[in-house]
Amino acid sequence: MAAVKPSLGRVLPRSSMLFLCDMQEKFRHIAYFPQIVSVAARMLKVARLLEVPAVLTEQYPQGLGPTVPELGAEGLRPVTKTCFSMVPVVRQELDSRPQVRSVLLCGIETQACIMSLSRDPCSCQESALTSFCPQNTALDLLDLGLQVHVVVDACSSRSQVDRLVALARMRQSGAFLSTSEGLILQLVGDAAHPQFKEIQKIIKEPAPDSGLLGFFQGQNPLFR
Numbered sequence: 001m002a003a004v005k006p007s008l009g010r011v012l013p014r015s016s017m018l019f020l021c022d023m024q025e026k027f028r029h030i031a032y033f034p035q036i037v038s039v040a041a042r043m044l045k046v047a048r049l050l051e052v053p054a055v056l057t058e059q060y061p062q063g064l065g066p067t068v069p070e071l072g073a074e075g076l077r078p079v080t081k082t083c084f085s086m087v088p089v090v091r092q093e094l095d096s097r098p099q100v101r102s103v104l105l106c107g108i109e110t111q112a113c114i115m116s117l118s119r120d121p122c123s124c125q126e127s128a129l130t131s132f133c134p135q136n137t138a139l140d141l142l143d144l145g146l147q148v149h150v151v152v153d154a155c156s157s158r159s160q161v162d163r164l165v166a167l168a169r170m171r172q173s174g175a176f177l178s179t180s181e182g183l184i185l186q187l188v189g190d191a192a193h194p195q196f197k198e199i200q201k202i203i204k205e206p207a208p209d210s211g212l213l214g215f216f217q218g219q220n221p222l223f224r
Contacts, residue, residue, distance in 0.1 A: 009102075009147060009176040011186045017100045018047045018054040020073065021086055021107025021114060021137060025065030030108055031163075032156045034070070035208040039154040039180045040106040041072045045202050046184050049195045052104075053097060055090045057081050059113065084113050085136035087144070094144075102147040104183055105138060106154035111166035113137055114155055138170045148175040149183060153210050164215050180207050 023037050030036075047054050056076040058067055067073055081089045094100060107114060115138050138148045150170055157163040171177055181203050188199050 007147060009149065009178075011102045011104070011147075011149060011183060012189075013050040013052050013187050015099050015101040016052050016104060016187065017094070017097065017102070018043055018052055018104045019086055019090070019106065019137060020044065020054060020056045020071065020076075021105070022057055022059045022064075022109075023068055023071050023107055024058055024061065025068055027064070027108055028068070030156055030158050031160060032210040033108075035210040036106075036108065036154055036156045037068055037070050039151065039207050039210070041070060042180055042184070042202050042207070043104065043106055043151060043154060044072060046187065046199055047104075049198055050187055052187065053093075053100075055079065055086070055093055057086045057089060057107075057113075083136075085140045086113065087137055087140035100146065102149060103141050104149045104151055105141075106151045108155065109157040109162070110155045111157050111159075111162035114150065115139060115166045115170050138175050139173060142174050149178050150175050151180050151183060152177050152212060153180050153207050156210065160211065167215070 020040055023033075023040060027033060044054060046052075054076060056067060056073050056078045058064070058078040058080055060082055061078070061080055067078055079086075079089045083089065087094070105114060113136050115136055138150060141148045148170070150167065152167060155163070155167075157166065167177060184199060184203055188196055190196070193199075
């Protein structure tokens with residue numbers, strides 16, 4: 001009997017989807033916020049060029065404001081939520097795209113809405129003034145059997161300790177940690193791709209520093 005191959009984490013445009021989580025006006029104080037939004041904007045530009053579908057959420061926009069214009073998300077209808085996961089409010093969109101196997105995840109905060117597991121159905125009204133989504137979202141997506149690719153240079157938190165531990169926690173749970181450029185090049189696949197020259201313009205300058213290098217230097221036990 002042939003050995004079962006572990007998932008290699010390949011991403012292809014036809015089976016991928018981009019999730020953009022809660023990059024809103026009231027979160028401008030979060031560490032590396034301008035850099036995170038800049039990288040997420042790159043991912044969105046590439047997604048549009050390669051026809052990768054994208055979804056955008058906003059956490060309690062009445063109190064936390066709209067999505068920041070720098071993201072360049074014009075044309076995307078924000079989905080409002082209070083739950084600390086994107087999945088309950090975008091589940092219908094996911095279900096309508098059965099070809100999706102991989103989700104590329106950007107946003108804030110890493111230890112909360114990006115990572116954690118939600119209660120479904122979700123009614124988190126009592127916690128609506130705080131955004132904690134990427135971690136919750138990753139665990140929910142993994143629970144659905146999808147591959148999750150956390151765009152590490154497009155996720156941040158108020159606390160860099162929370163950011164670091166959440167990235168390690170998601171990796172332990174089976175998510176892939178990837179940089180924006182690494183994922184972009186996987187998606188385009190070939191310099192002969194008809195959109196490569198446009199994508200090359202997007203990644204010509206390196207992604208801005210978002211404080212990640214220190215996480216991976218030395219003998220960090222969380223990433224062994």
